[in-house]
Amino acid sequence: MASETITIIDNRTGKQYDVPITDETVRAIDLRQIKVKDDDFGLMTYDPAFMNTAACRSAITFIDGDRGILRYRGYPIEQIADKASFLEVAYLLNEGELPTKPQLEQWTGDIQYHTYVHTNIIKFLEGFRYDAHPMGMLLGIVGALSTFYPDAKHIDDPANRYAQRVRLMAKLPTIAAYIFRHSRGLPYELPRNDLDYIGNFVNMTFSIGGKHEPNPVLQKALEILLILHADHEQNCSTSAVRAVGSSGVDPFSAVSAGIAALYGPSHGGANEAVLVMLDEIGSADRIPAFIDSVKAGHGRLMGFGHRVYKSYDPRAKLIKAVADDVFKQTGLNPKLEIALELERIALSDEYFIKRKLYPNVDFYSGLIYQAMGYPTDYFTVLFAMGRLPGWLAQWEEMINDKEQKIARPRQIFTGKDERAFVPMAKR
Ligand code: ACO
Numbered sequence: 001m002a003s004e005t006i007t008i009i010d011n012r013t014g015k016q017y018d019v020p021i022t023d024e025t026v027r028a029i030d031l032r033q034i035k036v037k038d039d040d041f042g043l044m045t046y047d048p049a050f051m052n053t054a055a056c057r058s059a060i061t062f063i064d065g066d067r068g069i070l071r072y073r074g075y076p077i078e079q080i081a082d083k084a085s086f087l088e089v090a091y092l093l094n095e096g097e098l099p100t101k102p103q104l105e106q107w108t109g110d111i112q113y114h115t116y117v118h119t120n121i122i123k124f125l126e127g128f129r130y131d132a133h134p135m136g137m138l139l140g141i142v143g144a145l146s147t148f149y150p151d152a153k154h155i156d157d158p159a160n161r162y163a164q165r166v167r168l169m170a171k172l173p174t175i176a177a178y179i180f181r182h183s184r185g186l187p188y189e190l191p192r193n194d195l196d197y198i199g200n201f202v203n204m205t206f207s208i209g210g211k212h213e214p215n216p217v218l219q220k221a222l223e224i225l226l227i228l229h230a231d232h233e234q235n236c237s238t239s240a241v242r243a244v245g246s247s248g249v250d251p252f253s254a255v256s257a258g259i260a261a262l263y264g265p266s267h268g269g270a271n272e273a274v275l276v277m278l279d280e281i282g283s284a285d286r287i288p289a290f291i292d293s294v295k296a297g298h299g300r301l302m303g304f305g306h307r308v309y310k311s312y313d314p315r316a317k318l319i320k321a322v323a324d325d326v327f328k329q330t331g332l333n334p335k336l337e338i339a340l341e342l343e344r345i346a347l348s349d350e351y352f353i354k355r356k357l358y359p360n361v362d363f364y365s366g367l368i369y370q371a372m373g374y375p376t377d378y379f380t381v382l383f384a385m386g387r388l389p390g391w392l393a394q395w396e397e398m399i400n401d402k403e404q405k406i407a408r409p410r411q412i413f414t415g416k417d418e419r420a421f422v423p424m425a426k427r
Pocket residue numbers: 265266267268270294299300301302303304305306307308355357360361362
């Protein structure tokens with residue numbers, strides 16, 4: 001059998017090196033031995049944006065971007081999305097297996113027990129302006145939770161980590177709902193532990209005077225959307241959680257870094273950007289001109305393209321089916337008609353075909369959230385609620401991985417060489 005190595009010849013010195021290949025990967029640190037002089041630093045890899053660098057081993061989520069495959073712990077997303085509950089999926093991601101009935105009851109009960117937040121949280125919220133962006137409020141409040149639970153810093157204790165995982169899963173919907181109410185000046189609605197996870201959240205957002213008539217189709221749609229967002233291996237926000245968590249900080253701080261990363265328009269903020277884009281286009285007859293301007297390099301078609309998926313995002317396919325169910329309930333939305341036409345044109349346009357740009361998870365999710373009654377700037381909060389179990393599972397995996405140390409990339413220094421300080425009078 002051929003040896004599982006790669007031979008590198010350094011043409012500067014003529015020296016030859018055999019570097020092991022494991023899991024189709026070479027270790028960047030193995031290149032360090034390649035030097036011209038003994039006191040050289042040795043060769044490094046340069047990979048801005050981590051386009052081709054594996055930063056960890058992970059058993060949580062599998063993606064094949066070329067074939068449009070997404071699996072959580074081995075289960076295809078198409079099988080989980082409408083058969084499991086969000087809490088079942090959260091358990092699966094974190095514990096590695098689908099829960100048995102008693103396990104699910106225990107997990108659900110633990111979460112229901114912790115849904116209340118300290119009333120001081122309301123004082124924080126009141127410090128935010130009425131038009132504060134919900135994601136800015138969310139990342140601030142989640143980060144601040146570490147001050148309420150200083151025991152969370154004991155990250156080497158598995159039971160303690162479980163307790164913080166439960167707290168985050170339980171309190172994020174409450175905080176998210178309070179943010180929703182704060183933006184509207186509505187009184188806060190306390191959690192109701194007789195309702196399920198999604199039902200409780202929807203009640204806390206939409207209940208008026210203690211009354212809310214739940215729509216089971218919309219609640220199921222929200223649950224599916226959260227499941228579709230639950231994990232996506234080493235994406236920007238998950239990498240942020242891992243990188244910040246690798247410093248040994250508590251999980252509230254690490255998750256708040258994930259929320260900050262998700263806020264950006266190239267990541268979770270894209271669902272908000274899609275709606276802004278559809279508003280700007282305004283009507284179907286203006287689509288061709290919009291597509292031409294994107295092709296000329298003036299902005300991007302938001303909700304299209306993905307770093308990993310170079311075919312149709314499997315989540316986008318499932319979301320389209322959810323959109324059909326939701327719009328049957330809420331009525332057709334003129335923006336949906338623009339989106340459908342935009343997709344049809346883009347998928348047949350050479351520019352998008354050549355670059356393998358397909359709709360991603362954000363293309364339709366915003367339209368659905370809007371139809372459910374959530375405002376544009378709130379969409380990414382819903383994404384964060386969905387992604388939380390993934391962040392927690394990845395954080396836990398990172399803590400248990402003996403190979404992980406504090407994340408600390410190298411750089412290629414491009415600045416000035418040493419020079420003497422110039423006094424003010426001589427500058
Ligand atoms: N519209 C138009 N052109 C695009 C788009 C787009 N949405 N996305 C990529 N391209 C083009 C680029 O201009 C580039 O063209 P070029 O080769 O002629 O220069 C080519 O496709 C490759 O683009 P990159 O930026 O190199 O691709 P990358 O993998 O770095 O970007 C990203 C991925 C950020 C998602 C990008 O496709 C994008 O900005 N999409 C719009 C924002 C969006 O929908 N983000 C959500 C991502 S999914 C998520 O986070 C849940």
